[in-house]
Amino acid sequence: xxxxxxxxxxxHKSFGSLEVLKGIDLVVRPGEVCCVxxxxxxxxxxxxxxxNHLEKINAGRIFVDGDLIGYRERGGKLxxxxxxxxxxxxxxxxxVFQRFNLFPHxxxxxxxxxxxxxxxxENKNEVRDRAAALLDRVGLADKIDGYPSQLSGxxxxxxxxxxxxxxxxxxxxxxxxxxxxxxxxxxxxxDVMKDLARDGMTMxxxxxxxxxxxxxxxxxxxxxxxxxxxxxxxxxxIGNPQQERTQAFLSKVL
Amino acid sequence: MTTETETGRARxxxxxxxxxxxxxxxxxxxxxTVLVAMFLHLVLTNDRFNWRFIFVSMGEGKRGAMFTxxxxxxxxxxxxxxxxxxxxxxxxxxxxxxxxLSTNPILSxxxxxxxxxxxxxxxxxxxxxxxNLGILWERIGFGLPFDQQIGNLFGIHDLNAxxxxxxxxxxxxxxxxxxxxxxxxxAAYMAEIVRAGxxxxxxxxxxxASALGLSRGQVLRRIVLPQAMRVIVPPTGNETIAMVKDTSxxxxxxxxxxxxxxxxAISSRTFVVLPVLIAACLWYLIICSVLMVxxxxxxxxxxxxxxxxxxxxxxxxxxxxxxxxxxxxxGPGGAGI
Numbered sequence: 001x002x003x004x005x006x007x008x009x010x011x012h013k014s015f016g017s018l019e020v021l022k023g024i025d026l027v028v029r030p031g032e033v034c035c036v037x038x039x040x041x042x043x044x045x046x047x048x049x050x051x052n053h054l055e056k057i058n059a060g061r062i063f064v065d066g067d068l069i070g071y072r073e074r075g076g077k078l079x080x081x082x083x084x085x086x087x088x089x090x091x092x093x094x095x096v097f098q099r100f101n102l103f104p105h106x107x108x109x110x111x112x113x114x115x116x117x118x119x120x121x122e123n124k125n126e127v128r129d130r131a132a133a134l135l136d137r138v139g140l141a142d143k144i145d146g147y148p149s150q151l152s153g154x155x156x157x158x159x160x161x162x163x164x165x166x167x168x169x170x171x172x173x174x175x176x177x178x179x180x181x182x183x184x185x186x187x188x189x190x191d192v193m194k195d196l197a198r199d200g201m202t203m204x205x206x207x208x209x210x211x212x213x214x215x216x217x218x219x220x221x222x223x224x225x226x227x228x229x230x231x232x233x234x235x236x237x238i239g240n241p242q243q244e245r246t247q248a249f250l251s252k253v254l
Numbered sequence: 255m256t257t258e259t260e261t262g263r264a265r266x267x268x269x270x271x272x273x274x275x276x277x278x279x280x281x282x283x284x285x286x287t288v289l290v291a292m293f294l295h296l297v298l299t300n301d302r303f304n305w306r307f308i309f310v311s312m313g314e315g316k317r318g319a320m321f322t323x324x325x326x327x328x329x330x331x332x333x334x335x336x337x338x339x340x341x342x343x344x345x346x347x348x349x350x351x352x353x354x355l356s357t358n359p360i361l362s363x364x365x366x367x368x369x370x371x372x373x374x375x376x377x378x379x380x381x382x383x384x385x386n387l388g389i390l391w392e393r394i395g396f397g398l399p400f401d402q403q404i405g406n407l408f409g410i411h412d413l414n415a416x417x418x419x420x421x422x423x424x425x426x427x428x429x430x431x432x433x434x435x436x437x438x439x440x441a442a443y444m445a446e447i448v449r450a451g452x453x454x455x456x457x458x459x460x461x462x463a464s465a466l467g468l469s470r471g472q473v474l475r476r477i478v479l480p481q482a483m484r485v486i487v488p489p490t491g492n493e494t495i496a497m498v499k500d501t502s503x504x505x506x507x508x509x510x511x512x513x514x515x516x517x518x519a520i521s522s523r524t525f526v527v528l529p530v531l532i533a534a535c536l537w538y539l540i541i542c543s544v545l546m547v548x549x550x551x552x553x554x555x556x557x558x559x560x561x562x563x564x565x566x567x568x569x570x571x572x573x574x575x576x577x578x579x580x581x582x583x584x585g586p587g588g589a590g591i
Contacts, residue, residue, distance in 0.1 A: 090467045104481065163466070
């Protein structure tokens with residue numbers, strides 16, 4: 001293990017002529033929780049999706065635990081990784097989506113078991129035990145045989161977290177995990193995430209939950225217009241923002 | 255449930271309103287009843303229907319037209335043609351749909367041309383065309399493509415690099431030509447149905463699956479297709495039922511191993527026309543009824559986890575309540591969404 005779990009160097013990304021990321025640099029150390037704040041359209045979700053290569057970057061480099069994501073550098077040239085190799089890199093990176101994206105045709109337990117069984121071809125009984133333990137940990141031991149449509153949004157998002165954890169990732173990416181939830185369901189998901197952070201999971205969290213960022217985050221970056229406007233320890237950035245843009249944003253959401 | 259709230263107010267009596275009357279419906283029922291009675295009267299009293307000929311005996315000690323040996327044999331042929339043509343149609347249709355959605359422009363345009371051609375040609379024309387393909391080639395075989403041309407290039411005359419070949423007229427006359435004509439035509443329609451199904455699945459599903467490390471094939475097989483099936487199954491049921499009836503077209507290939515051909519043979523032998531047509535209608539009705547039952551169960555299987563069956567039940571009981579029937583009771587699968 002290197003001492004940098006995520007390293008982004010001058011990352012650029014455009015969709016057609018629209019440049020969404022204009023040079024992002026970021027280092028997340030193992031065990032750290034890095035929160036990404038910013039107005040919608042600032043490119044924070046896109047950046048997160050670049051980390052596990054759901055989006056191809058146009059320039060720059062992203063390393064996860066020392067591995068260059070999506071490419072291999074040989075003789076000064078970048079070669080695209082094969083689909084299989086990209087999949088192998090993604091196994092170590094868990095992702096939680098804003099819209100949960102549980103598989104509706106599978107039960108809760110099957111959702112959690114699918115990837116370890118199909119991708120890692122692990123022993124089914126072991127996976128079942130581990131999946132049940134994970135679901136117990138996120139407080140859903142009694143919903144194991146239910147279908148996602150029978151769960152509340154908060155419960156679905158907790159299943160999604162358990163599903164990602166079942167692959168034993170070294171890094172977890174959260175893309176606005178509470179934005180699609182009713183206010184009273186936000187807490188249960190944040191509690192699970194806090195619990196994860198306490199256990200030393202490295203996390204990159206795109207969120208609008210300022211409270212969570214201040215309480216749990218080890219570092220915070222504030223993005224706007226495809227660049228990092230300000231970064232530092234959450235208490236400092238939130239409590240005493242230096243940049244005008246950060247001040248304006250925080251005054252609206254706080 | 256308590257009858258008193260915290261404020262101490264008594265719960266008012268449940269509403270027992272007089273339902274809205276629908277006199278128009280009663281008129282419609284009366285009209286339909288008379289029409290049905292007229293129809294039954296016509297069917298049962300007119301001797302020219304000749305029910306005995308259809309069900310019991312065609313005379314000379316033979317069984318009824320529906321159940322004679324050749325007709326049952328033809329029925330078997332129709333079922334076999336339907337199954338084989340649908341197998342080709344669904345299998346090839348899935349392949350063509352996936353090709354059509356591919357980012358590779360060559361694959362997707364080949365798929366486009368395939369659906370374009372086979373949807374444009376009438377099945378009857380295809381059936382006759384396939385029956386006559388033997389005119390184009392004498393023999394059909396597996397082997398090195400362009401073997402004779404390659405041989406000429408190296409100065410060898412009549413190089414034969416065929417591992418296996420067969421006379422085209424043996425292969426393509428009759429049953430196989432019929433199966434191919436129907437199956438290839440069906441694949442074009444199925445490709446569009448499957449494509450619609452795949453596109454109906456939320457993109458977040460394949461994103462979540464690939465973020466977990468599933469390969470593209472696994473995402474398609476395990477996540478996307480099972481969900482697409484919900485959209486694919488009902489129109490596929492339609493296609494299957496249409497296929498049962500379209501098998502009668504292969505009589506023009508010509509194929510004799512088929513229900514309608516066999517029944518028509520009876521009518522041209524005995525000069526009994528209408529009862530034979532009725533017998534054909536009855537057989538098609540029976541096959542399609544069985545298929546509808548099958549479709550019901552397949553649909554129920556693929557909508558697990560969606561609670562749509564429960565919702566449909568609720569809608570139905572809601573309709574019943576509207577008409578003064580029982581009050582709606584939510585089905586077990588109705589909770590959730």
